[in-house]
Amino acid sequence: MNRTPYDWIFLMAFSLVLIVSGCGEGEKKEEKTPYFKADDDQGGLNLAPGMKAYVVAENIGRGRHIAVNDNGDIYLNLREPHDNGGIVAMRDTDGDGRADEIEYFSDFGGTGLAFYKGHLYATNDSTVFRFSFSDDKLIPDNASAPDTVVSGFTSQTQHAAKSITFDEQGHLYVNVGAPSNACQEQDRTRESPGMDPCPILERHGGVWRFDAERLGQTQQKDGHRFSTGIRNAVALGYNPNDGHVYAVQHGRDMLDGFWPELYDENENAEIPAEELFKLTDGADFGWPYCYYDPLQDKRVMSPEYGGDRETVGRCEGTEQPVMTFPAHWGPNDILFYTGDHFPEEYKNAALVVFHGSWNRAPLEQKGYFVAHVPFENGSPKGSYDPLAEGFAGVETIESPSDAQHRPTGIAQAPDGTVVISDSVSGKIWRVFYEGE
Missing domain, CATH: 1.20.5 (Single alpha-helices involved in coiled-coils or other helix-helix interfaces)
Known part of the structure; x- marks a missing residue:
């Protein structure tokens, strides 16, 4: 035509x-796209240059670790079960980035929470469970009867939280904290000597490895003690850049209270360091025989085992930290950032959540923020800087009860933003990058 x-x-x-x-x-x-509309007050946070934040949900329960599904749904493990359940499920249905559908499930609370191959793994203090989903559901199909992956962890009144992570070879790693401060014959008693060898290390004070997908495992029968000499590492995460699991240890307490001839209260506030460990099979990081003194920049023997603040002794052969942080900051989670949303300097960096201290008196309490730790070639590069501060809501923190919020968990969303949880009232923030 x-x-x-x-x-x-x-x-x-x-x-x-x-x-x-x-x-x-x-x-x-x-x-x-909701991630370019921050709250006017950034959710109450002070953020690194170019970063913005808004509140996803609040007053949902005292949160511990947090996880994000591939479809963007957010899940939070609660310290204690809510009236309607121990895990919170959150979904944004109208595209504004906030959770407008919030539901609860499970009859337990706990700490550990992570997605692996489409399943949600959650822990209470004695068991690792697995939830399964179908048809893009918010609540798992087996919400009332989850699979048991690992059980048989002993009941303990100290450091019972079971944090978890996964590697790329099909392994599940579980932190098993030591139910003790320093393995004393009489725990937390003035000048009580340490048990030698420390029997607690047989089933505690380290990270155990399991099959990530096999059901019905127990710690004693199926667990492999991967790394030992770790007092308690609630912050546990896998770094895909170098293929290693990392942990940040909660250091020991009360050096001045139990050994007043060696330490005063100001020294107790600054000793020992919180240590970042790169875990390897068979590694020993020294607890309870040793602690890391940041004032001397070395690991020394604990007073319970004859330490005099100077002697390295049996600590000589222990695995050293790859980085240290100030004393008693309470590291509770670690995430290795793999997204493309944040600037290049965040790629493969560690984001460490500090829950905050309780025993730095007479000095003010510290922590209560999320740190950005740059990594290069599988090792920390330089120092750390804050990603997000201001959670406590007050300038001076004399006691943890002063803090309005305490950051506890962190997770990366599919779009590269991160979400952070709170253990006081259950507030959830999303942090995104807008540019300077």
Whole structure:
């Protein structure tokens, strides 16, 4: 068919309309992205340059670790079960980035929470459970009867939280904290000597490895003690960049109270360091025989085992930390950032959540923030800087009860933003990058 000049003009005009319409649709989709609309007060936080934040949900229960599904649904393990359940499920149904559908399930609370191969793994103080989903459901199909992956952890009144992580070879790692401060014959008693060898290390004070997918395992029958000499490492995470699991230890307490001839209260506030460990099979990090003195920048023998603040002794052969942090900051989670949303300096960096101290008196309490630790070639590069501060809501923290919020867990969302949980009232923040 022969076309007139008018026909060609019409076709060109029609095509231009389609192009413009397409651009308009693209702009509308961009406007629907919720992560570029921060709260006016950034959710009460002070953030690194270029970072913004908003509150996803609040007052949902005293939160511990947090996890995000591939579809963006957020899950939070609660310290104690809520009236309606021990795990909170959150979904954004209207595209504003906030959770407008919030439901509870499970009859237990705990700490550990992580997705692995589409399943949600959750822990209480004695068991690792697994929840399964189908048809994009918010609540798992087996919410009332989850699979038992690992059981048989002993009942303990100290450091009972079971944090978890997974590697890329099909292994599950579980922190088993020591139910003791320093393995004394009489725990937390002035000048009581340490048990030698420390029997607690047989089933506690380290990280155990299991099959990530096999059900019905127990610690004694199926667990492999992967790394030992770790007092308690609630912060446990896998670094895919170098293929290692990392842990941040809660250091020991009360050096001045139990050994007043060697330490005063100001020294107790600054000793020992919180240590970042790169775990390897068979590694021993020294607890309870040793602690890391940041004032001397070395690991020395504990007073319970004859230490005099100077002697290295039996600590000589222990595995050293790859980085240390100030005393008693309470590291409770660690995430290795793999997304593309944050600036390049965050790629493969560790984000460490400090829950905050309780025993730095007479000095003020510290921690209560999320640190950014740059990594290069599988090792920390330089020092750390804050990603997010201001959770406590007060300038001076004399006691943990002064803090309005305490950061506890962190997880990366599929879009590269991160979500952070709170253990006081259950507040959830999303942190995103907007640019300076």
